[in-house]
Amino acid sequence: MRLNDVGVILHGPRSCAYLMDSSRSKAVLEMFDEGLYDTPPARNLRCSGMDDAASIFGGVGDLERCIRETAAEGYKDIAIITTCMPGIIGDDCPAVIGRMSQEYPGVRFHYVPADGDIAGDYTDGFIMAAASIAGMADMSIPRGKGGVNLIGSSFFDLHTPSQRDNLRRVLALFGLHEHARFVDEGPSDLIRRYNEAEFDMAINDTMATRELVDVLRGATGRSPELPPLPTGLREYAEWLREVGRLTGRPEAAEEEISRAEESYRGFVESHRARFAGKKVMVFTRLNMNIDWLIDLLDDLGAEVPRIAFGKSSRKRAAAPVTRYADRVTAEYDDEAFNDDLASIRPDIVITDYPRGDEASWRHARIGKVGMGVAPVLRYAEYLEDLMRLPAFEGWRDLR
Amino acid sequence: MAVESISDAVAFLHGPGGCRIRHMVHSSAVFPRMSDPGDVDFSWFYCGYPRVPATYLDEYDYVNGGSYKVREGLEHISGKKPSLAVVINSPGAALIGDNHEKAIADSGIERAVFMDESLVSMPYTRCYAHTLLTILKSVAGDEHQIRKGTAVILGITIMDKDWAASAEELTAYVASMGLEVLCIPGAGASVEDLAHSVEAEYAIVVCPEACDGLPEFYASRGVKVVRSPDGAPAGLDALESWIRAVAVAAGRDPSKALGAVRVERARIRDKLMGMRYNTARIKGLKFSAAGTASVVRPLTTWLYGYLSMAPVAVAVDPGEDPDEAAALRDFLESVDFGDSFGREPVDGCDVVLCEGFTAETMRLAGQCRIGIPIGYSSMGLDDVIPRPVYGIQGVRYILDEILHGVRGS
Numbered sequence: 015m016r017l018n019d020v021g022v023i024l025h026g027p028r029s030c031a032y033l034m035d036s037s038r039s040k041a042v043l044e045m046f047d048e049g050l051y052d053t054p055p056a057r058n059l060r061c062s063g064m065d066d067a068a069s070i071f072g073g074v075g076d077l078e079r080c081i082r083e084t085a086a087e088g089y090k091d092i093a094i095i096t097t098c099m100p101g102i103i104g105d106d107c108p109a110v111i112g113r114m115s116q117e118y119p120g121v122r123f124h125y126v127p128a129d130g131d132i133a134g135d136y137t138d139g140f141i142m143a144a145a146s147i148a149g150m151a152d153m154s155i156p157r158g159k160g161g162v163n164l165i166g167s168s169f170f171d172l173h174t175p176s177q178r179d180n181l182r183r184v185l186a187l188f189g190l191h192e193h194a195r196f197v198d199e200g201p202s203d204l205i206r207r208y209n210e211a212e213f214d215m216a217i218n219d220t221m222a223t224r225e226l227v228d229v230l231r232g233a234t235g236r237s238p239e240l241p242p243l244p245t246g247l248r249e250y251a252e253w254l255r256e257v258g259r260l261t262g263r264p265e266a267a268e269e270e271i272s273r274a275e276e277s278y279r280g281f282v283e284s285h286r287a288r289f290a291g292k293k294v295m296v297f298t299r300l301n302m303n304i305d306w307l308i309d310l311l312d313d314l315g316a317e318v319p320r321i322a323f324g325k326s327s328r329k330r331a332a333a334p335v336t337r338y339a340d341r342v343t344a345e346y347d348d349e350a351f352n353d354d355l356a357s358i359r360p361d362i363v364i365t366d367y368p369r370g371d372e373a374s375w376r377h378a379r380i381g382k383v384g385m386g387v388a389p390v391l392r393y394a395e396y397l398e399d400l401m402r403l404p405a406f407e408g409w410r411d412l413r
Numbered sequence: 414m415a416v417e418s419i420s421d422a423v424a425f426l427h428g429p430g431g432c433r434i435r436h437m438v439h440s441s442a443v444f445p446r447m448s449d450p451g452d453v454d455f456s457w458f459y460c461g462y463p464r465v466p467a468t469y470l471d472e473y474d475y476v477n478g479g480s481y482k483v484r485e486g487l488e489h490i491s492g493k494k495p496s497l498a499v500v501i502n503s504p505g506a507a508l509i510g511d512n513h514e515k516a517i518a519d520s521g522i523e524r525a526v527f528m529d530e531s532l533v534s535m536p537y538t539r540c541y542a543h544t545l546l547t548i549l550k551s552v553a554g555d556e557h558q559i560r561k562g563t564a565v566i567l568g569i570t571i572m573d574k575d576w577a578a579s580a581e582e583l584t585a586y587v588a589s590m591g592l593e594v595l596c597i598p599g600a601g602a603s604v605e606d607l608a609h610s611v612e613a614e615y616a617i618v619v620c621p622e623a624c625d626g627l628p629e630f631y632a633s634r635g636v637k638v639v640r641s642p643d644g645a646p647a648g649l650d651a652l653e654s655w656i657r658a659v660a661v662a663a664g665r666d667p668s669k670a671l672g673a674v675r676v677e678r679a680r681i682r683d684k685l686m687g688m689r690y691n692t693a694r695i696k697g698l699k700f701s702a703a704g705t706a707s708v709v710r711p712l713t714t715w716l717y718g719y720l721s722m723a724p725v726a727v728a729v730d731p732g733e734d735p736d737e738a739a740a741l742r743d744f745l746e747s748v749d750f751g752d753s754f755g756r757e758p759v760d761g762c763d764v765v766l767c768e769g770f771t772a773e774t775m776r777l778a779g780q781c782r783i784g785i786p787i788g789y790s791s792m793g794l795d796d797v798i799p800r801p802v803y804g805i806q807g808v809r810y811i812l813d814e815i816l817h818g819v820r821g822s
Contacts, residue, residue, distance in 0.1 A: 026504065027504045027533040027534045028534040029504070029533070029534065030432075030504065032435075033431075033432065033434075033435045035770065036435055036439075036770065037434060037435050039770040039773075039774075040770070043770065043773050043774060043777060046777045047773075047777060054777060054778035054779060055774045055777050055778055056774075056778075057771065057774055063534045064504075064533065064534060065533050065534040065535070066530075066531045066532075066533050066534075068533075069507075069508055069531070069533070097504070097505070098428075098429070098475070098503065098504060098505025098506075098508075099504050099505055099508065099533070101505075102475060102505055102508045102509070103508065130429060130431075130505050131429040131430070131431060131470070131471060131472070132471075132472045132475055132505075133472070134472075136431060347455070348453070348455040348461065349455070367461075
């Protein structure tokens with residue numbers, strides 16, 4: 015659905031299409047409203063509308079009809095995603111697609127047999143679709159100069175205008191610019207011209223993004239040359255030096271590093287007093303790479319007795335990616351969390367997981383912060399403020 | 414969502430976890446029923462979120478059956494002592510034929526029903542009403558006495574934009590006529606409320622599509638059904654018509670309710686007269702409207718007559734009330750805009766009134782100037798100031814959006 019010129023057919027009930035569309039739309043439309051994309055939002059989801067009769071007589075007729083209607087709208091790329099129903103009743107979607115390919119020789123069909131959750135969980139389905147999209151890349155197009163493909167399961171690290179502009183600024187220091195995003199909102203043309211880019215870069219270092227990198231390697235033979243988007247001073251400096259080396263501009267790297275270091279060290283020095291000795295627990299279920307946060311808390315003198323990775327309800331296991339494997343607790347659950355709250359009695363808990371009982375412990379949100387040092391320091395200010403603000407907002411008290 | 418509208422019932426989804434997400438989030442957003450904040454359930458079925466527990470059906474269960482998860486889930490839910498648990502199949506789960514009757518019996522849960530029919534791809538309003546009707550038939554006793562001077566209000570759903578504000582306002586009008594509103598089935602009523610709802614003297618319809626089958630049920634129980642000839646109370650004219658329909662049917666005095674509408678008319682008139690330059694930009698605006706027929710019809714006639722806006726595309730959702738749809742079509746023909754009937758929102762019109770994501774997408778894509786959510790998906794779940802579609806609040810909401818939207822035009 016992120017590719018706005020691809021007609022996406024959900025083969026299944028209308029309610030499934032409603033869930034798919036509404037779960038995504040609000041967040042995406044807010045980003046369009048902020049002006050984050052150069053293209054307008056699209057309504058490219060279609061649905062075969064399988065009903066009760068289809069469970070008896072099959073849904074291939076519904077699928078054929080929907081494909082014809084979608085092709086009539088002018089889509090040259092049509093993706094077909096299956097839900098549980100056609101998977102269970104055994105609709106022969108490849109045969110339908112084969113017939114439609116004959117009927118519409120100018121249309122490219124992309125089949126994603128997710129079968130709801132029968133073929134796997136959310137990530138499995140995402141990777142399946144990604145593999146199909148990766149197949150759109152035209153590898154006959156030669157590599158160019160200066161372009162950087164960005165790879166990520168989500169682009170929330172760049173989903174503010176300031177973060178997007180900062181990335182562009184930093185790339186420009188090395189004579190680079192953004193090329194395609196795999197996969198973010200926009201036309202499929204840049205995916206087709208994927209090979210034009212000089213370099214590839216992962217937007218973050220999570221298991222999901224690593225899987226995407228594998229998918230792209232398989233489809234294009236390309237692997238990221240640039241390290242993942244760096245967050246925090248250590249990663250930022252390493253990243254800048256590597257990019258400087260690759261582009262033959264080491265002096266640009268050192269200049270930017272000096273600027274970032276000065277900013278970071280100065281901040282840490284002037285803000286350490288409020289963090290020194292404070293007990294901070296970290297509990298993430300989104301399994302983001304939070305090494306920048308651990309570095310920051312260590313630099314600020316906080317005690318971090320628990321760094322925990324839990325499992326999201328949609329995943330099979332926690333999948334931490336970290337330099338601090340010896341300090342993290344994987345497969346952490348809510349029972350362990352409750353035990354820690356009682357025994358550690360933290361000054362603040364940093365978590366991406368709103369449990370609903372935050373009235374009983376001081377907590378800070380954590381999400382994607384962005385590239386470099388500035389967003390990390392803004393986050394530190396947020397933490398600092400939270401430790402000075404009332405632990406519990408007044409609205410929680412109904413007296 | 415019909416089950417989630419019942420304040421002390423639990424909708425238990427038999428299906429994949431992905432099917433749960435939207436329902437659980439939307440349910441707690443539009444009808445928060447917060448229990449003790451410390452009481453967070455991290456079981457397999459709730460995963461830390463308090464609404465719409467699910468069996469998290471997976472590929473193993475599709476092959477081997479998932480009945481054991483239904484039984485275990487109901488055992489767990491029974492510990493929370495809901496007044497009613499309702500097992501609902503996802504489309505995939507409906508195909509595997511798990512025996513919910515046995516699972517309910519084996520679980521020992523006191524009160525539970527399951528939705529037997531597969532309502533796959535049927536219109537939302539019809540499904541909502543059907544689910545409610547199934548529950549009503551299960552909880553409403555056969556023996557009851559009609560209580561004079563009482564009413565229930567039908568056809569508000571918790572998927573309606575700011576439904577609680579609509580319910581409050583419409584209840585106030587009915588109460589001002591001396592009728593006691595016992596409950597609003599489908600919008601916040603408890604199981605006990607539903608059980609006693611058949612004792613009402615009147616069943617007042619707001620949106621016929623959203624209570625499809627319910628008026629007949631209540632009529633069969635001796636309840637007098639009241640329905641406005643001009644559709645749902647959206648727009649000032651239809652609101653007045655709705656109030657009068659109640660008053661005539663019940664033999665009550667509508668002057669207080671109509672007085673409130675009259676005051677509002679004067680207030681709006683003053684505002685529009687005062688904003689003369691922006692007001693002048695409204696007349697002649699083209700609009701597209703799409704949604705439930707009994708809502709789109711009064712909105713269309715109101716925008717046409719009250720603001721002199723031109724209807725260029727007017728479509729009704731599947732599951733439409735045939736009388737409402739016919740009346741809408743006839744109206745458009747009568748004012749020489751007949752070719753707009755049946756057209757989905759068009760690119761290039763000034764104002765689009767339809768479900769929220771489409772309206773917002775069209776606005777962001779430059780396909781309309783003003784996008785006004787009136788349907789079941791909405792960007793406005795986080796509104797603190799209610800912006801419903803019905804009643805005076807609905808009128809203010811729509812006028813606000815239009816007046817703000819014509820700035821700088």
